[in-house]
Amino acid sequence: MNDPVVAIQIGAVSFVDEGVDATLDVLAERGGVNALFLATPTWTRGTGGRQVPGYPLPDHGVQSYDLGWRGGNYATPHPEYYGNTVLGAAGRAPEHPDLDLLATLxxxxxARGMKSYAWMEESGSARELRTYPNFAKVLEVDAWSRPGLRPCFNNPDYRNWHLGFVEDYVHSYELDGLAWCSERPGPLNLLLQGPVQVGDVGCFCPHCARIGRERGIDVARAQEGYRALVEWNAKVGAGERPADGAFVTFWRILLTYPEILAWQTLWTESQRQLYRDIYGAAKAGAPEIEVGWHVYHNISFSPFYRADQNYEEMAKFSDFIKVVIYNNCAGPRFYTWVKNICAGLFADAEPEDVYPLMLKLLQLDEGAYEKLPQTGFSADYVRRETERAVRGVAGRAAIYPGIDIDIPVGQPSENLEPSTHVGKANWDTTRGDLTQCSRESVRDAVLAAFEGGAQGVVLSRKYSEMRLDNLSGAGDAVRALDA
Structure with a gap:
């Protein structure tokens, strides 16, 4: 294989704590890394800051948590690129004010032959965003016409703010690429896969309503249908069972309000249009720059979300796609996902009943449901999901699977700080003796990705939570490929 991309997601704190050259030495020597996904902007603990508080600290870096971490833009904002949004150039991270991550790295x-990508996290549910002046003006509107919890993709001020980051980075730094991340599944997917908060479900703002009318959707009926679904979700999540069952009642609401599906599609297309606009803005500023997307873990768990994420369509505005195929944490996460949907769409069944069906629908082949938190998913899952993505893009975009290296599993040993996000976070509610990465498991996952046809991998989620020996597993795989 000719020079596959071996990228790693890494935040500013790692270079501050451990030094730029020393860190780059470790990445190259242990991980075989030849590309950096530099986390900026980011407002999420998943990609920014040190280890998530309450989880074991890795064997490098400062041995304490950075409690109170807030996140933001770790590059220098150039105001001329943010003039078309009420948010302006807001967002400079309060941490490391003297460091411009991109200018430095x-x-x-x-000079070392490493590529540099801006690893851009939308972080739409981050609490820190709510502290920015005018941010309330870009929030979604819920089914009762009240401000929602997350920003709206169709709000021009929110769109232009993110496009401002893109133009700023492309024009101000000699980047090799941009990788943009938005871990949001749309209102219908949220409602059917478990209990939600009312403000999670949108959007019915004037911008979305206008687009809906242009598409011939009855906006009032769509909003009425989502109100009915929110009420269904609340009752089922609280343990109530309709006379005809949770699933039949859900389906009846869908038949009564076909506008619900149309609105889910509108939401998904709005997110995808922002992808297209980011791609266009980046290429206009630097035609040679690589632009790609992070497709989050729900694509492995939810057949409903998977249906929204059409690789063939995405390839039309992608140079690469980073597909999350985190095999170790997939076990606890999927265990939790199945349990959650049994408090939603499949509330009439038990997780042990639903799990085999999900395996069939998702073309997965993993172990017993009750053992998932202790075993994780296999390396073969990485190969199979990589192959599926490669077939989907049909050569029109590169596939860079995300590889799990020590992503925290289960609940933290103690809650050391308030949640940095609004809304419900139900990724992984497991506890106890849970699956862990090893040097061998990382090696096997990387090799499986390349066996599946990947053109590269992205070591994830962030260097500041990885153990060095496990990072070396990636290097073992790279050396095996070169042998």
């Missing part, structure tokens, strides 16, 4: 990495 891009030339240093290039």
């Amino acid at each position: 891009v030339p240093r990495a290039r």
Whole structure:
């Protein structure tokens, strides 16, 4: 294989804590890394800051948590690129004010033959965003016409703010690429896969309503249908069972309000249109720059979300797609996902009944449901999901699977700080003796990705939570490929 991309997601704190050159040495020597996904902007603990508080600290870096971490833009904002939004150039991270992550790392990495990508996290549910002036003006509107919890993709001020980041980065730094992440599944998918908060479900703002009318959707009926679904979700999540069952009642609401599906499609297309606009803005500024997307873990768990994420369509505005195929944490996460949907769409059944059906629908082949938190998913899952993505893009975009290296599993040993996000976070509610990565498991996952036809991998989620020996598993795989 000719020079596959071996990227790693890494935040500013790692270079501050451990030094730029020393860190780059470790990444190259242990992980075989030849590309950096530099986390900026980010407002989520999943990609920014040190280890998530309450989980074991890794064997490198400062041995304490950065409690109170807030996140934001770790590059220098250039105001001229943010003039078309009420948010302006808001967002400079309060941590490390003297560090411009991109200005510092891009030339240093290039001197070593490493590529540099801006790893851009939308972080729409982050609490920190709510502290920015005018942010309330870009929030979604819920089914009762009240401000929602997350920003709206069709709000021009929110769209232009993110496009401002893109133009700023492309024009101000000699980046090799942009990788943009938005871990949001749309209102219908949220409602059917478990209990939600009312403000999670939108959007019915004037911008979305206008687009809905242009598509011939009865906006009032769509909003009425989502109110009915929110009420269904609340009752089923609280343990109530309709006379005809949770699933039949859900389906009846869908038949009564076909506008519900149309509105889910409108929401998904709005997110996808922002992808297209980001791609266009980046290419307009630097035609040679690589632009790609992070497709989050729900694509492995939810057949409903998977139906929204059409690789063939995405390839039309992608140079690469980073598909999350985190095999170790997939066990506890899927265990939790199945349990959650049994408090939603499949509330008439038990998780042990639903799990085999999900395996069939998702073309998965993993172990017993009750053992998932202790075993995780296999390396063969990485190969199979990589193959599926490669077939989907049909050569029109590169596939870079995300590889799990020490992503925290289960609940933290103690809650050391308030949640940094609004809304419900039901990724992984497991506890006890849970699956862990090893050097061998990382090696096997990387090799499986390349066996599946990947053109590269992205070591994930962030260097500041990885153990060095497990990072070395990636290097073992790279050396095996070169042998």
